Amino acid sequence: MSLIFLKNIYKIYNVGGEEVRALDGVDLTIKENEYLAIMGPSGSGKSTLMNMVGCLDTPSSGDYEFEGEKVHNMDDNQLASIRNRKIGFVFQTFNLLPKATAQHNVEIPLVYANIKREKRLKMASNALASVGLDDRMHHKPNELSGGQRQRVAIARALVNNPSLILADEPTGNLDSKSGQEIMNIFDTLHQNGNTIVLVTHEDSIASHANRTIRLFDGKIIEDVAK
């Protein structure tokens, strides 16, 4: 069974009376343990597609099934619950809470999943350990390097064992060495059975994935598997 099933997805914005087709009839199936890179020029709809897959956004029209459940019919609370339990997000700008420690940042999805404190602390430390930050648990974001911050964000995405990890240009704000470290972590996650979708501009990053799709003007124009 496929993890993600998108059929004939449109996302249409109306800007000043003019129609912008951010997604223009996208069909996409993602299987479990796939490692997918989304590429394409700026404005081609990569982020829009990723947000759609991540249940942050709903399509203007089209069908979307996540693990066999029809997402396009769900209300906000159901979408929030899917994001909370099934999906881990990694953002280009890290999006950590500046005043919270690494551990607390990683805890947040567990708070919304209503998990008890002791268990939360343990799960958060384990997740941080798995990205090699066991010695930085009580640091705040401004006490961490960019690469370390992104590792905290990955730990946060991992912490509730999601079915899918989504990363929108995760190395976009990092130097190449830190970027390489981050990609190594994604590779390991993939080897451990996780399903990963990442958006990137760089071929060197996309080369880590085993399947690459290319968007242009909201359409998938290329879909190649390694």
Next chain:
Amino acid sequence: MFSLFIENIKISVSSVLSNMTRSLLTALGVVIGILAVTLMGTLISGLDQSFEKSMEFLGKDVLYIRKFQWFGNKDWWEIRNRPNIQTKHSETIRNKSQYAKYVAPVAEWWTSVKKGDENVSGVRVSGTTEEFAMITIAEVDKGRFFSRAENRSGARVAIIGKDISDALFQDKNSLGERIRIGSYNFRVIGEMEKQGKFLGMFSLDNQVIIPIGAHQRLFSRRGWTGINVKVDEADLDNATEELTALMRQVRRLRPSDEDNFAINRQDPFKEQYAMIKIAIGGTGLFITILSLVVGGIGIANIMFVSVKERTKEIGTRKALGATSKMILFQFLMESVIICLFGGLIGLGLAYGGSLIINSFFPSEMPFGLALAALGLSMIVGIVSGLAPSYKAAKLNPIDALRYE
């Protein structure tokens, strides 16, 4: 859900604390509002206490025949030209009134009281008869009141108030000692119990009581005079009517003449006091409502700013699985906590203020009012936080994440 509730409170508290200065400034309106309402309550409770005591001093069942109407609004000249109350009329009243149980003439004069080198000035010297002891509620603490015989013979004996015994005798025995009232020697035969201040204005204990005969001989007739009449509480109105008729008779007033005296009782004090209370309460309430409204608007404003500043945080939280309700609750909690925080500071300041008030007259901060004040600040927090929190909750996660 409970652990989420606790977490939400923690999130809100830490966000309020991390913006301490801003939270404090924001909460200022609530601080002032709560301060005003609790101080007002404290003040009124204190006034109530002191008023009750003072009214006890006047007595529910005593009529005071005086030259002036208490709280009257008669023309000043008319009142000034009235004849003084003559103490000898007390005899007439005692003989003719069927309601009067006790009648005591009172003459007052102010002078100094000395014992050796100790000197108290401005002491109220009251001349009266032995029946005064039956009318006043104050008790003789040590020694005794003067007798009918002593009163008749104009004996130079005195019952001294607590202020006088404290000043002249401290802990020593005063009974049988000689004191000088003005320039005359008197023998102390009793001490009155402590009575405190009348309506917080003057001490009831700064007085000496002597037989009226001696008073009139020695201290001229220039002080004011009056007649105190004790009746049954149930007869107050009838007695007032009867005394008015008797006074008109002894004054030989024609039916067309107006009364040129007044029969007073404690009631107008109560009416006057009720008005003062309404004035204080109204002012306090006005300040409270005004500052809570202004404070509430300030809090709503700062919460809108906070929501705007943290748009990205809201987007992130939603991406991580927060529902709209959870976000709503987080921001609502935050504004409630700012308000509670302000409320607590206000209560703290009010407590300090109540100690200061207490040093003027006995009073305490009403506990129920303090609780209500905290409840009120919570309501202000909810009301002013509602719109900003709703805005935060309704943010589209994508727009929020895109927000720069």
